[in-house]
Amino acid sequence: MSVYPTSFNTDNSANAVCDEMGHTGTLTMDQIPYAKNFDDTDNKNSLLMDCPDGCGEVTSTHPVGGGSHPATVQEMFVRKEVSLGVPPQQAIDDVKARVEATDGPGRWQVDEEKLLQELG
Amino acid sequence: MPTLNDVLAGSLAQAVQVQQIIDALKGTPNKGVPVALVSLNDPNNYALTVQNDDPTNSKALSVLKADGTPLVVADATGVTLGAPVNLPANSINGGTAVADGSITNAKLGPDVARANLLVNPGFEWWQRGNGPYTANNAIGPDMWKMQLAGSDTYSLSRDTANVDTGSGACAAVSFTLGTGAGATVLYQGNLGDMVGSLNGVTVSLSMRVRTSVANAVRIGINNYYSSTSHFTYSGYHSGSGAYQTLTVTATLSPAPTVLQWGVFFAASCTAYLDNACLVVGSQAATYVPLHPADDLARCLRYYEAMALAGFPFAGQCTSTTQAFYPYLFKVRKAVTPTMTASAPSTWQGMAANGAGVAATAVTAALGSVSLDGGAMQITTASGLVAGNASVLAPQAGASLVAEGNP
Numbered sequence: 001m002s003v004y005p006t007s008f009n010t011d012n013s014a015n016a017v018c019d020e021m022g023h024t025g026t027l028t029m030d031q032i033p034y035a036k037n038f039d040d041t042d043n044k045n046s047l048l049m050d051c052p053d054g055c056g057e058v059t060s061t062h063p064v065g066g067g068s069h070p071a072t073v074q075e076m077f078v079r080k081e082v083s084l085g086v087p088p089q090q091a092i093d094d095v096k097a098r099v100e101a102t103d104g105p106g107r108w109q110v111d112e113e114k115l116l117q118e119l120g
Numbered sequence: 121m122p123t124l125n126d127v128l129a130g131s132l133a134q135a136v137q138v139q140q141i142i143d144a145l146k147g148t149p150n151k152g153v154p155v156a157l158v159s160l161n162d163p164n165n166y167a168l169t170v171q172n173d174d175p176t177n178s179k180a181l182s183v184l185k186a187d188g189t190p191l192v193v194a195d196a197t198g199v200t201l202g203a204p205v206n207l208p209a210n211s212i213n214g215g216t217a218v219a220d221g222s223i224t225n226a227k228l229g230p231d232v233a234r235a236n237l238l239v240n241p242g243f244e245w246w247q248r249g250n251g252p253y254t255a256n257n258a259i260g261p262d263m264w265k266m267q268l269a270g271s272d273t274y275s276l277s278r279d280t281a282n283v284d285t286g287s288g289a290c291a292a293v294s295f296t297l298g299t300g301a302g303a304t305v306l307y308q309g310n311l312g313d314m315v316g317s318l319n320g321v322t323v324s325l326s327m328r329v330r331t332s333v334a335n336a337v338r339i340g341i342n343n344y345y346s347s348t349s350h351f352t353y354s355g356y357h358s359g360s361g362a363y364q365t366l367t368v369t370a371t372l373s374p375a376p377t378v379l380q381w382g383v384f385f386a387a388s389c390t391a392y393l394d395n396a397c398l399v400v401g402s403q404a405a406t407y408v409p410l411h412p413a414d415d416l417a418r419c420l421r422y423y424e425a426m427a428l429a430g431f432p433f434a435g436q437c438t439s440t441t442q443a444f445y446p447y448l449f450k451v452r453k454a455v456t457p458t459m460t461a462s463a464p465s466t467w468q469g470m471a472a473n474g475a476g477v478a479a480t481a482v483t484a485a486l487g488s489v490s491l492d493g494g495a496m497q498i499t500t501a502s503g504l505v506a507g508n509a510s511v512l513a514p515q516a517g518a519s520l521v522a523e524g525n526p
Contacts, residue, residue, distance in 0.1 A: 001248055001521055002460045017255075019248070020460070020519075037487050038444075045488050060460040061485040067458025068523040069257075102488075103455045106315065106377065 002060040003049040004069040005076050008118075012079040014072075016052040025052030029083035032076065035061055045098060047073075047080060064095060065103035074099055074110050079119075088119035225401035230326070230365075233408045237323070237398040238308060238381070239263040239418045242409055243278075243291045247423050251277035259525065261291050262419040266306050271298030272385070276306070282392045284328040284363050286409060290394035295336075295385040306393070307382025309342070309526065318400075319375040325354075326367045326404040327396040333389035334359030339396075341370040344378035353384070363394070367404035420451035426520045431470070431511040433496065437504040443469045444486050445512045448493035449522055457524035459484035459494060466518035469498050470511045477503035484520060496520065 005014035005027075013028045027049065035046035045064040051057055066073040074095060081091035092112055099108050127137060161167055172179050178196040185191045185202060193200040228234075240262040252275045253260040256268040260276045268274070272295070279292035293306065327339050340353040352370035372379065383393055395407035410418075426432065426447065435445030461467075461484035468476035479498035486497040496512065504510065 002458045002523055004458070019258075035483065035485065035487070038438075043487055046485060048483075057463045058460060059482065059484060060458050061483065061489065062458045063456040063485075063489060065456040065524075067456060068460075068525055069458075070455070070525065073458070107455060 002062075002068040003051055003058055004060065004062070005049070005072045007072070008075065008079055010118075012083045014049075014076055014079075016049060018051040018053070018055075018058055020058045021051055021053075021055060023051050023053040023055060025054075027052050029080055032080060034080075045102065047076060063102065064098045065107055066099070066109065070107065071109040074108065075115060078110065078115065082119055088116055092116070225403055228401070228403050228405075230404055230406045232405065234397075234399045234401070234405045236405075236408070236410065237314070237400070238396055239422070240308075240415065241396045241398070241407060242287055242289075242415070243394055243396075244287070244289050244412075244415060245419045246278045246289070247419060247425055251275075253277070259423075263308050263422055264291065264306055265308070265525075267304065269300030269303035269305075272296065272300035272304040273298065274304070274385070279392060282330065284330070284392075284394035286407075287394050290392050293383075293385070293391045293393065295389055295391065297386070297388045300385075302384055302386035304385045305340075305380075305382040306385075307342075307380045309378065309380030309382070315376055315379055318372050318379060320371070320373045321400055322369060322371040322402050323398060323400055324367060324369040324402060324404040325381050325396065325398045326365055326407070327383065328363045328394045328407070329357050329366050329383070329391060330361070330363040330394075331357050331389045331391040332359055332361040333387055333391075336387035336389040337366075337383060337385060337391045339366045339368055339381070339383050341368055342378070342380035342382070343370060343372045343376045344380065345374050345376050349380075356386070357391075363392075365404075365406075369402050369404065417451055420449075421454050422523070422525055424449055424451065424453075424457075424522045426522065428514040428518050428520060431513055433512045435469075435495075435510050435512065437469070437506055437508045437510050439506050440502055440504050441500050442497060443500075443504055443510045444495045444497040445469075445510070446493065446495045447520075449491075453491045453522060453524045454526060455524040456489060456491060457522040459489050460519075460521045460523065461496065462517055462519045464498070466515045467498050468513040468515060469500060469504060470513050471503050472505060472508045475503070476513050489522075 001019040003016055003018045005016050007015045013026050016027050017024050032047050032049055034042035034044055035048050037043045047062045049060045062073045064077050077095045078091045082088055096108050170180060181194040183192040189202055190200060191202045243261045245262040247262055251260050254275050257265060259265045275294045277292050279290050283290045325339055325341055329337050331337050335356040338354050338356045340351045343350045352368055354366040354368035357364050381398055397405050397407040399405045433445035433447045435443050437443040461482050464479040464482045467479040467482050471477050477500045480501055481499035483497040485494040
């Protein structure tokens, strides 16, 4: 019952669903920030998603491993890095390494070839 | 054997007494057992063969104990042994000695209870709600996910009116076939933490299914390796309208990288799914209910709506406007979970004087959440004191959910 991405658009924005409220909508990568550490720095292993229709009722914190929806959440981390200027292959390698570091080597579920094609 | 009367010395033998002897020797029916000795010490056959010629019976042998009760009886109904029966040590009744550890899985009947490897096998737990669920990839009953193919559609709900024997709830699926061609599946799997332990193992899946449409529902096992699915299916439900047990067996070799077990839908129908069982071995096993505590514990490994009654977490204020509250899960998660929190208006932090301070923002997982827990942070307009302790005070509608799916 989380807020999660179902698919992505060419500008890297995420089409999102809020299970709890039954709401849907689109969130830009600017609207999906990294969570904060205790020292207020960005935690690149966590992304925040508010209910996409702006109701403010539900917020999900996704781990880089994917949490509730591994394939799309992992892809969201890659697209987040790309939106910040990281080259696609480097973003994939970086996120994949962090996925496997937190949840093990079998956790990576992104179709890398397909994603690379989409990211150009 | 008829009763023979002694003839007293000096008495004349009566005809009836002589006839008694003749009857016994002839084996006259009802006056003795007609027995024909077929062979005795026959080197090519048996030491003793006796045939009963009575056309209405096949009473071959009766050996009685001193009290007249049977010790060994062999007749048309089989061989009956009296008590006690002395069999070789480490054997079981049945006539064949069975050594310890010699009963194979293939000899087991389905009613021999065995360890069920599924999560929520009886469809008893619906932590996310009773449905109806209609979305692709939605999880309705705990750990059972519907994956749609083509233009297929479905509606899935918890059902207590059409359950199988020994069940509190089942999954009711109203399925409409589009272009899916039988590939739509309600499945459990992607279990990375079970892949290694089942490499090369033969497993059997069973499930109770009820539908009135023939060739609409079957179950299957997917041994995914070399980036390709390899499905093994059961036969289809006959469409009898009654619960039937569908079974399928597969050997997980070559070593899988993904395992999936599921229910496949190939024709529009309403189907009721209940009481599934996944066991190691070539023989499927009948579902045996798990104790509710064990059943729920398995579900909590993937989804946990945290109990928020009273003051669930104690924490510390880090400024006049922020406090954080560490929490632990009841069950270690299979993977790092997504943490989802309700709106800030549903949370308060307790100030030093016991007054509730309303949150204006909430973070379900400050920093990184782990398999075992995390820390929640609230932000307030004011009212907190850095360094003070604080307890979290959930308000109406508050929820904090951990969800980590394979």
